[in-house]
Amino acid sequence: MPPTARRWPIGWWPCCWPAAPWWTPHPSTCAHCEPWATTHLRSRREHLTAMTVAGPVWGIPPTIAPPGRPPRRAEVVIVGGGITGVALLDVLRRHDVDAILLERDHLAAGASGRNAGxxxxxxxxxxxxxxxxxxxxxxxxxxxxxxxxxxxxxxxxxxxxxxxxxxxxxxxxxxxxxxxxxxxxxxxxxxxxxxxxxxxxxxxxxxxxxxxxxxxxxxDPVRLVGGMAIPQAARVFENHPVVAVEDGENTATVHLEDASVEASLVVLATNAWTAQLLPAIPIRPVRAQMLASAPVAALVPRPVYAEWGHRYWRQRDDGAVLVGGFRHRAPAAEIGYQLGTTEVVQAHLDAHLRELGVAAAVTHRWAGTMGFSEDGLPLVGLAPACRRIYVCAGYTGHGMGFAVNAARALADRILNDEPLPGWLDAARCAAS
Ligand SMILES: Cc1cc2nc3c(=O)[nH]c(=O)nc-3n(C[C@H](O)[C@H](O)[C@H](O)COP(=O)(O)OP(=O)(O)OC[C@H]3O[C@@H](n4cnc5c(N)ncnc54)[C@H](O)[C@@H]3O)c2cc1C
Structure with a gap:
């Protein structure tokens, strides 16, 4: 079993204590290392790093999707299984719309499973x-x-x-x-x-x-997305990357690696990745990084956002303290789709955790990709110059605060021809 796949209880050995000095001996019979280490980890630093999971503290939702293939046609095809896609599927199905969702990975694989909640x-x-x-x-x-x-x-x-x-x-x-x-x-x-x-x-x-x-x-964003998707399980197709979308007069076509699905409408709920499918949409990928500590006593009574939003932290019910941000300390490096964490930003997150008085070990480190629009507001509605392709994306780091209502507004636009507010309507990027 690789070291990153397992979370060990902290504190059994002095070498595990984050506050211990660097020279603390690492016992040769360390219970943490032995089950998976091919050679015994030599240093305390190596040990602590190995105990840290490289991935979000939230885990991933249980697989709910059927192993089957998507239909050849659906009324609405939603691309992307984050909070936006799942919320839109939910509202469309409540109106009996024949909608399906295609996700290239698992549900909440994008920012929805990697945020602070x-x-x-x-x-x-x-x-x-x-x-x-x-x-x-x-x-x-x-x-x-x-x-x-x-x-x-x-x-x-x-x-x-x-x-x-x-x-x-x-x-x-x-x-x-x-x-x-x-x-x-x-x-x-x-x-x-x-x-x-x-x-x-x-x-x-x-x-x-x-x-x-x-x-x-x-x-908990993952439990939210996973839970909202369960009633629509038969209409969710995980591990189905969309390679292209094609706009048409009467039909839009969604191309998969080895098949295609025709639809009356396609909605790109792909946030940071929207421009990969529709380059005219001005949403750029920006990385954000976080860490989580082992559980500690009650310390942070409510979520905190500080330094103009550049750093943020909260404590979960289990006592884990989550710290995120510090992107502004290395802005050029935090652009793009690269999902790895960096030493520079993680060092700032570590220092902030210690400033908060948390001495517990860091159990998780991760990064996620946000979709930034040019004016900082979401882009929702018919994509410019398209007839049948819609977008619902571009939350600029605040999608948990927008996405469910954005999906509701888009559904109203699609089903009832309700106008979208100008500040939300994707039509504004045609003018920019
Ligand atoms: C570290 C971090 C912390 C954050 N903290 C907060 C917070 O506390 N509060 C808040 O409001 N917001 C926060 N955000 C932002 C928030 O997570 C996002 O705005 C929100 O999750 C966007 O949801 P979404 O469903 O639109 O996009 P995503 O969750 O990114 O989902 C897009 C999905 O599309 C899929 N996809 C992409 N391309 C394709 C393709 N070609 N074919 C099929 N599927 C595809 C992806 O795999 C992904 O699952 C944070 C973001 C990060 C990274």
Missing amino acids: FLLAGVAENYARAVERYGRTTAAEVWAFTIANHALVAAAAANLDAAHHVRGSVTAALDAAEAASLEAAATLLAEDRLPGVISRASDVPGATCALVNPSDGEI
């Missing part, structure tokens, strides 16, 4: 910055949209064991400029009757001030 109102920027960037009306609409998204997630999670909690979130300022911006955000939020208040008594070390949103939440 924050369910936050708004975008990466705070409300004051969003008002500056998008205008007040649009910013208010975006916030309302994400609040509605959280309600939809809560409704879906109510029937699932997905560790959904509404304990609020903290956006913490680490310097005076950010504190002033959060104060401005709180004023605007209050005027627009949106949630968020300034708190001086921040539970964040080093914070000068914090904006608390009591209605934000957190979830």
